Amino acid sequence: GSAASVQAQAAKPIPELVQKNGKFALMVDGAPYLILGGQANNSSNYEGALPKVWPAIKDMHANTLAMPVAWEQIEPVEGKFDFSFVDALVTQARENNVRLVILWFATWKNTNPSYSPTWVKTDNKRFPRLTNKDGTTSYALSPLYDTTREADKKAYVELVKHIKAIDGEQHTVIMLQPENETGVYGSARDYSKKADALMAKPVPAALLKKYNKTSGNWNEVFGKDADEYFHAWSIARYIDDIVAAGDAIYPLPTYVNAALKDPLNPDHKPGSYASGGPVYSVIDVWKAAAPHIELLAPDLYTPTSQSYEKTLELYARKDNALYVAESGNRPVYARYIFSALGRQAIGFDPFGFDYTGYSNHPLGTTKTGIEMVKPFATVYKLFGGMDREWAKLSFESQVWGVSEPDDHTDQKLDLGPKWNATVSYREWQFGLRKWDPENRNGFPEGSDTPSGGIAVAKLSDNEFLVAGLNARITFGTGEANAKKGILVDRVEEGHYEAGKWVMSRVWNGDQTDYGLNFAGEPVLLKVRLATYEQ
Ligand code: N0T
Incomplete structure (x- = not known):
């Protein structure tokens, strides 16, 4: 009856990041959720801009919008405090049937x-900037002052209170990102007297334990890494304190995003990248310092497959759920959704999705409008009908995924003891490469x-x-089936509708004899494999 359903609704649990058997799920309304996100541009966080945001999110087939809320705008x-934008955002998100990730742009953006508000960013006395090594004043605020942290915390807590008040039942807001790309460029840490004094003190026990070190001051324990570790620790403690205060009111999952350090050049010096932010080499510092932050997430703006895949690998850890907090929006980035999902990502959220006319080239595409959205829409369409099903399979079963490498080489999938598969690219039908009737040397256009x-x-x-795009998958037998012949027994093309598989046709003959070939349109297949004695 309606009384029971009202009760069931009221009992909907708050979004939560859970871990079971080494796998993660972002639980939304009690079930695993896959973020197929789009992040709006930096200045789209005003009611006047929202009409240009929703159509892009809709065209993209995104189920989640990541949107900043700025300290300067709420305080x-x-x-x-002024929460009129938050109210408009949440109301319109519901009308557009999308969830929200709210990005808290405050001490660090x-x-x-x-x-941060004018009263903060112009007041060095009350909210000190950090000191560079040469004694000059940095543009960035120091994480070492209670005044700054308490001011940021007060505003964050008001925001969380407000979200709870307007959304505590419905859970349109599913995650919070405190700050944005923390750290500092041009310096490894704060070199003020205050900072030096703290560096001369013993390293905190939690950090010693994480690194299995015995006590000493920062330089003694961490040597050449001491400056960066100290800054990372200081920022992470600062944010953890803010998040803990928010959690006490309404504990939404939180994550911090990283302006990355080049994963292929570990020798780059802190300060040439954002020192103190959650780059891969200080993930352990952040984990020790910030137990209230659910995960650390990469912002991916390097298009090469070697670099992109390496970063995904570095952030998909037993102690860290993978979430692509940002990705460039050039067409080449869209395919990385496949490898992110294969690494059990809880979501993907490329940057720059609205129709305000801004192009993020060279980090993103030169295109605006539907042209910009299309490559991502194509992939999201594949998963859109089955976001919940995929998230559940990723959490409870097993998933694999690969993206086409820059050199187009084949990739192997180890599907367990019975089966494996090879994924290949740039092929014509029958698995032929470099051939077509008009142009005998040509690859597909x-x-x-x-x-x-x-x-x-x-x-x-x-x-x-099997979900695919511009690729071919050919199944093979694994060790447990080594002596047997393989049959691609039945291949159904279809989609999910309200959690149920709906078949549209069966593939056979040319569609299955040489592997399963996916072209430029999103296609979802259900594949049953079998063997015969030989
Ligand atoms: C990102 C975005 C936005 C290969 C850039 C990326 C967003 C912020 N920053 O459009 O500003 O708010 O998180 C920094 C990329 C560094 C350059 C990478 C070179």
Whole structure:
């Protein structure tokens, strides 16, 4: 009856990041959720801009919008709060049937205090900037002052209170990102007297334990890494304190995003990248310092597959759920959704999705409008109908996924003891490469730019869900089936509707004899494998 359903609704649990058997799920309304996100541009956080945001999110087939809320906009005058934008955002998100990730732009936004209110960013006395090694004053605020942290915390807590008040039942807001790309450029840490004094003190026990070190001051324990570790620790403690205060009111999952350090050049000096932010080499510092932050997430703006995949690998850890907090929006980035999902990502959130006319080139595409959205829409369409199903399979079963590497080489999927698969690219039908009737040397048109990918989820021992684009998958027998012949027994093309598989046709003959070929349109297959004695 209606009384029971009202009760069931009221009992909907708050979003939560859970871990079971080494796998993660972002639980939304009690079930695993996959963020197929889009992040709006930096200045779209005003009611007047929202009409240009929703159409892009809709065209993208995104189920989640990541949107900044700026400290300067909610507390322009100290102690006076204005949540009119948050109200409009949440109301319109519901009308548009999307969830929200709210980004708290405050003490750090790309390391800069630009989004903090004027009364903060102009008052060095009360909210000191850090001191560079040469004694000059940095643009960035120091994490070492209670005044700054308490002011940021007060505003964050008001924001969380407000979200709870308007959204505590409905959970349109599913995650919070405190700050944005923390750290500092041009310096490894704060070199003020205050900082030096703290560096001369013993390293905190939690950090010693994490690194299995015996006590000493920062330089004694961490040597050449001491400056960066100290800054990372200081920022992480600062944010953890803020998040703990928010959690006490309404404990939404939180994550911090990283302006990355080049994963292929570990020798780069802190300060040439954002020192103190959660770059891969200080993930352990952050984990020890910030137990209230659910995860650390990469902002991916390097398009090469070697670099992108390496960063995904570094952030998908037993103690860290993978979430692509930002990614460039050039077409080549869209295919990385497949490898992110294969690494059990809880979501993907490329940057720059609205129709305000801003192009993020060279970090993103030169295109605006639907042209910018299209490559991502194509991939999201694949997962859109089955975001919940995928998230559940990723959490409870097994998933795999690969994106086309820059050099287009084949990739192997180890699907367990019975099966494996090879994923290949740039092929014509029958698995032919470099051939077509008109041009005997040609690859398929446009295939020099990598765009392919395959994601596989295990449905049962012999049954797999396969989502693909511009790629071919060829199944083979694993060790347990080594002496047997393989049959691609049944291949159904279809989609999910309200959690149920709906078949549209069966693939056979040319569609299955040489592997399963995915072209430029999103196609979802349910594949049943079998063997015969030979
Ligand atoms: C990102 C975005 C936005 C290969 C850039 C990326 C967003 C912020 N910063 O459009 O500003 O708010 O998080 C920094 C990328 C560094 C350059 C990488 C070179």
